Amino acid sequence: MRNFYFLMWLNLICFGFSFAQQTDSIFLKVKLDTARHEMHVEQEFVLINQSPKTLNELYLHNWANAYSGKLTVLNKIKLQDRKGALHFSEREDRGGAGNLIIRNVENDSLSYQIQEREFIKISLPTFWRRGEKIRLRANYTVRIPSDAFTRYGRSENGNYLLKYFFLQPATVNEFGHWVLQHYKDFEELTAYPSYYELELEHPENYQMTSDLEWDGERWTAENMEHFRVYLTQNELEKHSFLLKESGINVDFGFSYDTIEKPIVDSLLPHQLRFLEDHLGHLPTNQLFVSYKTKKEQEYFGVDDLDAWLFEVKLFSEEEKNALKLFQILSYEYVDRLFSINKIEDHWLKNGLQFYLTMKYVDETFPDLKLVGHLPDKIKVLGIKPLNFFHAAKLKMNDRYKLLYLYLVRQNYDQAINTPLDELSNMNQIAMSGFKTGLTFYYMDQYLENGTFYELVKRFSEENRGKLVSQMDFRNYLIENSPKDLSWFFDDYIDKKDKINFKLVNSEATETDLKIMVKNQTQFSGPFQVVASKAGIPVEEEWYNSTDKITEVSFPKGEYDKIELNPGYLFPEFNDRDNYMRTRGLFKNGKKLQFKLYSDIENPEYAQIFMNPQIRWNNYDKFLIGMRFHNQSLLTRPFKWNITPKISTGTGKIAGSGGVQNTFTPQNTIFRSITIGGSAKYEHYDADLTYLKWSVYASTNFEKDPRETLSHGFMFSYDNLDKEVPKFDVQTDEDKYGLWNLTYYYSKPDYINESYGSVTFQTTEVFQKVMGEIYYRWRFAPKKQLGIRLFAGSFISNESDTDYFNFGVSKVSDYAFNINLLGRSESSGILSQQYVMAESGFKSQFDFTVNQWVVATNFELPIWKIFDVYADAGVYKNKFQTAEFIYDTGIRVKFIPDFLEFYLPVQSSLGFEPAMDKYWERIRFTFNFNLSSIINYLRRGWY
Template sequence: MSKFYLVLVLIWMSIISLSQEKDRISYHLNLNPTTNILTVYQTFELTNSSQQDLEEIYIHAWANAYSGRLTRLNEIKLQDRKGALHFSEKEERGHLQYLVISQNSNLLSYEIVEREFVKLNLSEPWVKGTRIQLLANYEVKIPKDVFTKYGYNEQQEFLLKYFFLQPATQDEKGKWVLQHYQDFEELSANPTNVQLTMDQLDEYDMASDLFEENKIWRGENMEHFRLFLTPKPENIQHFKSADQNLQIEFGYALDSIQKDHYAQLLPKQLQFLEDHFGPLPMRKLFISSKTKREQDFLGVDDLDAWILELKLFTEEEKNALKLFQVLAYEYIDHLFVVNKNQDHWIKNGLQYYVMMKYVDHYYPTLKLAGQLPDKLSVLGIKPLNYFHASKLKMNERYKFLYLYLARQNYDQPIETDFDELSNLNQIAISGFKTGISFYYIDQYLGGNEFDHLIKNFSNQNRGKRIQKSDFQQFLQQYASKDLDWFFEDYVDKKDKINFKLVKLTDAEDSLQIHLKNQTEFQGPFQISAFRNEMEVERQWYVSPTKDINVNFPKGDYDKIEVNSNYLLPEFNDRDNFLRTKGLFKNGKKWQLKLYSDIENPEYSQIFVNPQIRWNNYDKFLIGMRFHNQSLLTRPFEWNLSPKFSTGTGKLAGGASVSNTFMPQHGWFQAIKLGGSMKYEHYDQDLTYLKWSLYSTLNFRKNPRETLSHGFIFAYDNLDKEVPQFETQTHEEKYGLWNATYFYSRPDYIHESHGSVTYQMTNFFQKVMGEFYYRWRFATKKQLGVRLFVGTFLENQSNSDYFNFGVSHVSDYSFNLNLLGRSESSGVLSQEYVLAESGFKSKFDFTINRWIVSTNVELPIWKLFDLYADAGVFKNRLQNPEFIYDTGLKIKVIPDFLEFYLPIQSSLGFEPSMDNYWERIRFTFNFNLSSIINHLRRGWY
């Protein structure tokens, strides 16, 4: 009987050991660099580690992601406004072909699902806990590297990753996890032992994640591996760690200075990473040109401004920071395996956490602006030293990118799937915010306890596949303080953190501090006391309620601060300070700053910007803009802009105030309430005064989508001076009500935007709408079509001032910055604005009933487009009429400075008419917000 039990135990132990054995995949490759065809012979030895027998297997064929336009990869690239794959030629793309898979010499049937997944039907059930062997033969047409930086380049170099067949993983319930290749480096695979051989290419050198011995390349615990083949030996650089146990290869050229610096820096940096995370479970690290490009330490490169070249940092500092970022990325990526789509934040957060620790250790005084504030001198004055930004330390860069997004309500929860994060949030949230959070936990636990925890966790799970629950349970079990709040109340919520210091009160034996916790966050926070700008006391507290009263040790302090050094990623740190002495006790000092700056939370700041504008009536408007808007958006904004009109010798200007609410949940991304006033000249010696009240409601935006839409409700009150003795009409003083729905979808291929507006005064009501569509049918060619429809519901006006414009817009709401809004002749009358009917030819009438018009633009060559406008309109007591015009558009600076040359229209053949140059129209639209919106496309 005992022998029977012994046999059962041995069988059970063998099954367990078998199930724990790593998968093995062997490759034999033959590359034809002329045809860019890679022939692959691949052997799989896989263990069924699920809880059930399997009759089918899913295998990824990610090479097919490059096969054309109807792939997830192309969809993602278009979201990023990159059209290389969409407009590529067939020979530039990639795919997998001639696939044959067998088991025990028997061919297996398979089905290609959604291009990238091979559904393989097994000849017999795959029993759980057992191993099978599969053989696969296939060819890979390698794509050009312009799409993802993987593939071949013009120098006939090859960087290969994700081109081989890869078994899909399974989740805890045994369901296959199928992942499209999206070029996010988030693809997950089981840790695998890899062996590779390759037919010799005498003219090529090779670098790889795999370790080479006698022409056989091997790797252990690999998710994926890369191969870099180059005919240029100088594009591969070799280094070793101080103990010679780890080899590092770079797949790109280094100059002589970089080689010297890397030789000195690598041993220290590798030791720093090992001290924090333990040794790697492999003998080789490879850093590719793609990793170098995507893990570049931004902000330390030299500034090249025309003839002026400025070095912000020394070569040693620049090389150290850039090297450590790529090294930390590769090092942490190889420690253990996670689901990079769901648990991306673990590795990305650890990378930026250790980068902050590295800067703390080796460059504690390094400034974000480097040496620039001290080097840039104008007439012996160093102007940048007067900016708060020049005093910021390097590690404060993480704070400002996070705040930039959070202040606009574009941030996302840390646990959002990686492929649902916007491109900027993949950096700012998965990396920066999580890194700040780990740094905060490190400070909270104290004594480098967090470093020890992470190192022990890494050592226990080296080369293994782990989940968030493993990470959570380990920290909760072994940390000396409670960390439940981090996993249960922080990583899965978008709720922003914001503490406010309200009041300080002296008691007999302590300093009583009253704070408000303005969000749902219930984690710990730190209060610090300063004397002469030096921290002399700190205490940690918890935040179980909204109103918090704590006792702080008494002392001789100048200032009390919550969340010093921005340990917590707060939404607003401007209310974190209180003075303990002097005139500004329980308040802030005022500070006047020339030009906008990074906000200094210790001060109530007023920024002053010189301003100059021009119009035909005021001539130059010269003045100052006083405002509270720093380089980061604030919810509450005010602006006062007094100006001197050189054309009239009088004062002009404007003012505005607004407050923006950012709901964390619900339909709206932002709700803005505001008011404004403007006083300028609209004609010679004639002024207008406009004051407005408005509300803007922006619907919540999917950060990976381009659609933005919402409502604008506004009331404008206009009061205009009129020439003496002129007949009074409705156009001197009026109140204008507006209700508008707007939307914008600036997709790369199919761009559209539009609006519908209802407008009302005491004497008219009108409804108008416009729809604009632009189709990009080639890399630099777009067909644009616009449709405008407008009709009066009621019109009792005794002038044509409020009519629909045909060639010109009267702009009775004074929303446009026109150079000569009242001109009827001369160059300024030729200014063109695409609004209302949008005709370019000069038709000298307006519409008082209804009009339907369309505007079309077609590119023909480089800066030249053809345009055509057509419309049907009806005026009171007249029959409907049809008009049209055509001509040539010259895009000197597209969307900003353009000229329209009319050719044929309802007026006739215009080039043959007198004074043709007076018929040429131009647009001049320098709008900073439009430029910013254009640049941010594809990021959020």
């Protein structure tokens, strides 16, 4: 112990007094116990008061305790991401620090308090003045958690990846207040760049790799915020590469197989030189790439497609490995350059990484398509059908545009400068990374001649190893840029305005071509206009968008097309109004284009998509037709569709159509407002048609992007006109207008999942109110207990039929909103279709309710795909007393929520398996809804 402290102080003296004055120094002596998965730590701090005032207390972060249980902030974040590993973990798999003793340099014990598990408040015996040093010692034990939670910790095969498990001094802001941070696994934690020295005792069969550098006796580093240690028993999982020109040594904390390794080794020199050329040298000669980085910085979209019986290779091994390797290498390189506040200034490093990735693709694979070589591999009768899709022509860098547009058109985007821990998972990628990277790429084009990347390189070199802020970056670029860039820092990054420029018209005069450009938002940045002939740019110029309307003038020439911000130069909300013809039939507009099947929209054309349609019900049999619409693979605000169909069961024409417009207002309580209308004409019974037309409006309230809550109102008017059998008298169930007003909410949290709605309905003959609450509690990783409560009551009911009654076993779908295979069937297998609505009983009770009903539905998993269910309720019909009914049975979930079977057992009808024709009592659900599947998959992302 004495030798350890002697060597520590000797090393500190040798390192230089001037360095000790500027940075903190942290010395660690660690003994790893692989049997208990524990570390015994002796830690020494030499800390500088870097606050603007005198302090009498000190905070240390104890982030190992973030793994200590269900009530930590880390577990809350993981549950938001729908990851329950920590929540349902066993005690021995969790982490934490204990047996903590803190002393000063005189070896006197210091009093401390543990706050919120992760913060240690130390009361200092004397005042700690600005710029002064203090020395502390700490002894403690760290229980290393399973890496199943964050990929830091111990793996099942006995390897260790360690980060954030040692005590870390907190930082102080410019006002002298302590900045306390919970560990959330965003790689967002900020610390002062410090000098580190580590001695780690481990079993001889382990090999060690780290961000720290080995000096022959110990591991050290200067100006480092955090470091990682990787310990493995398998030599194959440790690869190193030395770039001789700059002396950088790259260590990989994961294995490449014998096929990949030669490719990777051949790619590394070029990629490291590329990064050095654009960012300058690292402050260290050591670069460590961890398995966690490999998994979380995946370059998605380049993996082979596993198409059931065969595999489709989209990219060559060199392309795939190059893109994947550059993604993780650039992340580690940028992260090691300098330090930032990763909560407030996250976009600076993330934007640089994706900007560099775009530049790398431009330089290395300029012709690489987003879908790789797939269009050339698929042939039908010698024809390559995929080449007819615009998606097949998109370049690899168009991926950033597509993800950005996907989010922004649904109003799920957030401002770039939003704190990192307030961004949704998708926006951490799309806004902090993709949108910022796109904008840096745009600034690079705007400044021209490589000016932007030279500015970035000089900034990186001048601040190598330092703690910098976005204000430092702002000041450097504005002071050194030949063109104004203040619009980016002073306006753009703080707003989520859906930026959109529009070409209004063009007019040729005797001397020039005048073009009108409209700026439809408050954006104050520049834009580019290009005039081309036969696809070749003839004139191009940059303009400042200081006014709502800008008049652009080009010399008179043989132009045939005008382009605004060509190639999606800037992340706009809508680039379909950025192209214009200057002659011919489509002057000041775009050519009309018909496309079979939906495609990625081509902004140069006004497109109409045609999708073959086929659907089945018991009366029309197969409904075969063609859907004409304007909806591309990316959603758009204004949508229309017309779908004529042939009913094979009747030989008649059927079909549907609709139009709707969605508004995504900024800075309001609404995320979206949708208005629209639709019509449908089909059969509801044998040889009987119905015509339904509707108008509707709906609102979605603004939501916290990291929370799951969605809620809003829906209003609609449905007019139903049903064909009446010959010689029958028309009743109030054959022609009616139905008004609906519904408030709904949805909160599909991982542990506590809830849905609900309240609806008021009225027609000429009734008014009713009804509501439901559905709650599911996840008590094990794959098991949920569910309970639903439904209540409904007629305010008035003057109908002369039971058509509008509350359903008990079958839903009363008089609004024709549900896809029922046999809507009017009272017997046969189609009558056994089940929909969880209204009372929700699975046993087939042959009555409905015309006054009020209260029912509850309960489900409990028992084994794999089998659940037990129970329904109970009380109902009252007019002129009758209230009655109680129930049923129980088994649910078999072949595809949960989409294809399920219900096998009744005991009910108010009796013991149903003993009854005749039991198979006719079995119910099934069939709910193939693409939007429901998408909503299910996107949980945890936005």
